Structure formats: structure tokens, C-alpha cells
Amino acid sequence: MSAPLNYIGGRWQAALDGGSFERRNPADPSDLIGAFPASKAADALAAIEGVDGARRAWAATDAEQRQRVLERTADLILARLDALARELTREEGKVLASATQEWRRTAANFRLYASEAHRTLGETFANSGAGVTYSVREPVGIVLAITPWNFPVSIPSRKIGPALATGNGVIYKPSELTPLAGQRMVELLLEAGLPPGVIALVQGYGADVGDTLVGSAKVGAVTFTGSYPTGRRIHQAAGPDKRLQLEMGGKNPCVVLADADPARAAQIAAQGAFSLTGQACTATSRVLVVGDIYDAVVREIVARARAYRLGNGLDPQVTMGPLASEAQQRKVEDMIAAGKAEGLRVACGAQDLDSPLPPQGHFVAPTVFVDVPPSSRLSREEIFGPVVCVSRAASYEEAIAQANAVDYGLAASIVTRDMGRALAFAADIDAGIVKVNSATGGVALNAPFGGFKHSSNQTNKEQAGHGVMDFYTRTKSVYLAT
Numbered sequence: 001m002s003a004p005l006n007y008i009g010g011r012w013q014a015a016l017d018g019g020s021f022e023r024r025n026p027a028d029p030s031d032l033i034g035a036f037p038a039s040k041a042a043d044a045l046a047a048i049e050g051v052d053g054a055r056r057a058w059a060a061t062d063a064e065q066r067q068r069v070l071e072r073t074a075d076l077i078l079a080r081l082d083a084l085a086r087e088l089t090r091e092e093g094k095v096l097a098s099a100t101q102e103w104r105r106t107a108a109n110f111r112l113y114a115s116e117a118h119r120t121l122g123e124t125f126a127n128s129g130a131g132v133t134y135s136v137r138e139p140v141g142i143v144l145a146i147t148p149w150n151f152p153v154s155i156p157s158r159k160i161g162p163a164l165a166t167g168n169g170v171i172y173k174p175s176e177l178t179p180l181a182g183q184r185m186v187e188l189l190l191e192a193g194l195p196p197g198v199i200a201l202v203q204g205y206g207a208d209v210g211d212t213l214v215g216s217a218k219v220g221a222v223t224f225t226g227s228y229p230t231g232r233r234i235h236q237a238a239g240p241d242k243r244l245q246l247e248m249g250g251k252n253p254c255v256v257l258a259d260a261d262p263a264r265a266a267q268i269a270a271q272g273a274f275s276l277t278g279q280a281c282t283a284t285s286r287v288l289v290v291g292d293i294y295d296a297v298v299r300e301i302v303a304r305a306r307a308y309r310l311g312n313g314l315d316p317q318v319t320m321g322p323l324a325s326e327a328q329q330r331k332v333e334d335m336i337a338a339g340k341a342e343g344l345r346v347a348c349g350a351q352d353l354d355s356p357l358p359p360q361g362h363f364v365a366p367t368v369f370v371d372v373p374p375s376s377r378l379s380r381e382e383i384f385g386p387v388v389c390v391s392r393a394a395s396y397e398e399a400i401a402q403a404n405a406v407d408y409g410l411a412a413s414i415v416t417r418d419m420g421r422a423l424a425f426a427a428d429i430d431a432g433i434v435k436v437n438s439a440t441g442g443v444a445l446n447a448p449f450g451g452f453k454h455s456s457n458q459t460n461k462e463q464a465g466h467g468v469m470d471f472y473t474r475t476k477s478v479y480l481a482t
């Protein structure tokens with residue numbers, strides 16, 4: 001591994017003022033991952049200038065060259081899969097199987113977008129005048145990618161991949177919780193043949209860097225994934241004339257109808273709620289049960305919650321890793337305390353687990369609240385941890401009303417044998433992703449992905465599928481007469 005540095009103007013370098021911040025293993029805070037540059041506005045400005053100087057030559061390259069770089073990046077990832085996955089588990093905390101799956105998905109994203117390098121097409125138009133009218137799609141210039149820690153390589157790859165495929169320069173700002181993953185991504189792209197300076201890596205945190213990057217007139221597009229409050233701030237800093245993609249939080253429901261098998265419903269709900277320690281934007285946060293199978297569904301969810309074994313994700317016996325940081329741990333613990341203070345009943349908590357909580361690290365037990373009313377804070381706010389709220393609904397109509405009564409609209413699922421109801425649910429639910437008889441989490445490589453309401457800004461929201469390439473190119477219409 002090279003030293004933890006920024007990559008700016010084609011050079012690996014420390015923060016200009018020499019500042020740094022530490023990142024530690026969330027399963028074992030005595031394990032130091034590294035000290036990374038704490039960038040400031042001056043670093044951000046240098047990154048903008050560096051990419052601005054390199055992007056035109058990249059835009060002028062043959063599509064085949066851009067395709068090759070992205071394909072080689074995928075090859076390098078797969079050749080080093082085990083080492084990369086282990087490092088990701090150490091830095092972010094997710095269990096090794098999830099880390100391996102994430103790097104695989106990252107390679108798949110790079111392959112997918114490599115093939116898009118050849119599909120940046122224009123059109124020709126019939127018109128009444130002489131000559132030819134045609135449109136071309138050209139890169140937007142500099143794309144700024146700001147990404148969260150929970151999928152610290154797959155989310156960046158579905159932004160950096162299409163941006164580079166279409167000939168843009170990229171400024172990449174990873175989360176302060178996963179700087180090593182960010183550095184790896186850039187190292188792999190450079191090793192795969194990306195010319196120096198086409199990408200810049202700006203580590204660190206704070207509005208100083210964020211506002212400088214987002215507000216720069218030289219940045220043509222900002223693609224952000226993260227929380228709603230940060231998204232709002234970025235929206236303001238970007239102003240009205242910047243191309244902007246904001247992918248934000250969720251409060252995702254799983255509706256269980258009375259005809260469902262309680263064990264299967266609980267398996268789907270628990271997988272949605274507890275995979276990745278509940279730290280997924282598409283995690284199931286609410287389970288709305290219709291009819292008298294309620295008690296059976298609760299019993300089955302609790303049985304699954306209790307059985308999780310928490311610990312270091314490198315241990316093959318471990319099925320749930322830690323929260324990503326002490327701050328995340330506190331946030332989730334505060335929400336659990338708020339639920340208890342409201343008088344909500346906990347059907348499973350730390351004291352109920354079959355295996356004890358590890359003595360160190362940022363661990364929170366899988367927690368099941370029951371009989372949670374729609375008015376509760378826990379029913380409305382994103383928790384982003386292994387906490388699920390189970391509620392009763394008197395009818396399908398009441399379940400839909402509860403499911404839609406939140407500010408977010410990212411993912412939703414229904415468990416039923418009645419396909420008519422399932423199709424009605426797909427129409428009635430206010431969410432960008434609808435699952436029938438499977439967990440809210442997990443999305444296809446190539447299907448449109450983006451939420452409604454506070455989960456996305458509603459322009460350019462698709463992060464996958466046919467529409468995604470439009471964000472990274474701008475269209476010019478040419479009227480050609482001789």
C-alpha cells in the first residue's frame with residue numbers, strides 16, 4: 001500500500017497544510033487503519049485545477065481506450081478480490097462475505113460502464129431546411145462524486161464508471177469513514193491505465209471542502225449519495241445552474257399480508273432489516289403486519305434477531321459486524337433510547353441475544369420494537385442501524401396508508417401469495433424500488449434505481465438503468481448547411 005494521501009494534479013500528496021485524520025477499525029478501535037489527509041479548501045481548489053487541466057485530453061481519447069481502462073480495473077479487482085475484501089471489512093466493518101460481494105459488484109459496474117463508452121450516441125433529425133441537423137453528446141466536463149461509507153466502493157464505481165466512460169474528468173470525495181477504500185479505487189484506476197490527473201482524490205471532511213468543490217463553476221455535475229440533510233446543503237451550495245444528482249435516505253416498509261407464511265415473511269423482513277448491520281439505504285425499517293399472523297411474525301423475527309453472532313467480520317462465524325463508527329453507534333443507541341422513552345416495547349435487545357456482544361468495538365444488538373404506532377419518532381426517522389419496528393395494520397388499505405406516511409420513498413416490499421394484491425401494492429406504494437416476496441435491500445445492476453420524495457432529488461435521479469448515462473453527458477444540436 002502506498003502512504004495514505006490525496007491524489008491531485010497527477011501526484012500523490014499530503015494535505016497542503018499537513019493536516020491529517022485517523023481512521024480506525026470499527027470492530028477493534030485499537031487497530032489503526034491509517035492517518036489520511038484532512039483536506040481544506042486549498043486542496044479542493046488544487047484538485048479542480050488539476051482535473052481541469054487533464055480532462056480535455058481524456059475527452060478526446062478513443063472510446064476503446066476508455067473502455068479498456070475500465071475493463072482492466074475490473075480485472076485487477078477480481079485478481080485481488082480476497083485482499084481487497086479483507087481490507088474493506090477491516091475499515092468499514094461489514095462481514096467478509098458482504099465485502100467480497102461489494103467488490104464483485106464494483107467490478108461488474110466497471111464492466112457495465114466500459115461497454116457504455118461506445119454508446120454515447122447522437123441522433124439525426126429530418127427538418128424542412130437545407131442541410132442536416134444532428135445532435136451529439138459530449139462530456140459535461142468535471143464530475144464531482146461525493147459518496148457515503150456504507151457501500152464505499154460499489155457506489156463510487158457507479159458514478160466514476162459512467163463519468164470516465166463518457167470522457168469526463170472526476171473529482172472523488174469519499175467518506176471520512178472509508179478513506180482507504182477511496183484510495184484503493186483511485187490506485188486501481190491508475191494502474192489500469194487511467195492517464196494521470198484525469199481523476200483527483202480529495203480526502204477529509206467538513207463543509208470547507210464540500211462547499212468549495214460543489215460551488216465551483218468549473219464543476220459541471222455533482223453526483224451525491226448520502227443523508228438527506230447533507231443532500232439539502234449540497235443542493236443549496238450547488239445553486240440552480242448545476243447538474244445535480246442527490247440520492248439520500250430511506251424509511252423502507254415491508255408489508256406482510258394475512259395470507260403470508262409467517263416464517264417466510266420474518267425471514268424476508270429480518271434479512272432486509274439486519275443485513276449490513278442495518279446500514280443500507282434500502283434496509284427494512286418498518287414491518288407492517290395485516291391480520292392475526294402478527295404474533296407469529298414477531299416471534300419469528302425475534303428468533304432470527306437473537307441468532308445473530310456479532311463480532312469482527314473477518315471471523316467466519318460472525319454474521320453481523322459493528323456500526324461503522326462511534327458516532328453511528330451513539331446515533332442508533334439514542335434512537336433506541338428514544339423508543340424506550342416513548343414507552344415502546346422491545347421484543348429483542350442486547351440482553352436477549354444467544355451470543356454476547358463483543359466487549360469492544362461499535363456494536364449494537366439487533367433490536368426489535370413491537371406495536372410501534374405510526375406517530376412514533378421511530379416510525380418516521382431513518383435509524384441506519386440494526387433496529388426494526390413492527391406495527392399492526394387492520395387492513396391492506398391501512399398498511400398502505402402507514403407505509404406511505406413518511407417523508408422518504410426509496411424501497412418497499414410486500415409478502416403475500418396474492419399476486420393481485422402484490423400488483424396493487426406496486427401501484428399504490430410511493431417508492432422507487434418495489435419488491436414482492438423478497439427483502440427491500442439488493443438491486444439489479446441494470447434496472448433504474450432512485451427514490452421518491454426525500455430519497456432523491458427528482459431530476460437526474462436514476463443511478464442505474466438506461467437513463468443513467470444522460471447525467472454524464474450534455475447534448476448539443478448542430479444545424480449543418482453548406
Ligand code: NAP
Nearest residue numbers: 147148149174175176205207210226227230247248249281
Ligand atoms: P452523509 O453524512 O450525508 O455523508 C455523505 C458524503 O457527503 C460523505 O462523503 C460526507 O463526507 C460528505 N459531506 C458531508 N458534508 C458535506 C458537505 N457540506 N458538502 C459536501 N459533502 C459533504 O451520509 P453517510 O453517513 O456517509 O451515509 C449514510 C446516508 O447515506 C444514509 O442516509 C443513507 O440512507 C444514505 N444512502 C443513500 C443511498 C441511496 O442510494 N439512496 C445509498 C447509500 C446510502 P464526510 O463523511 O467526510 O463528512
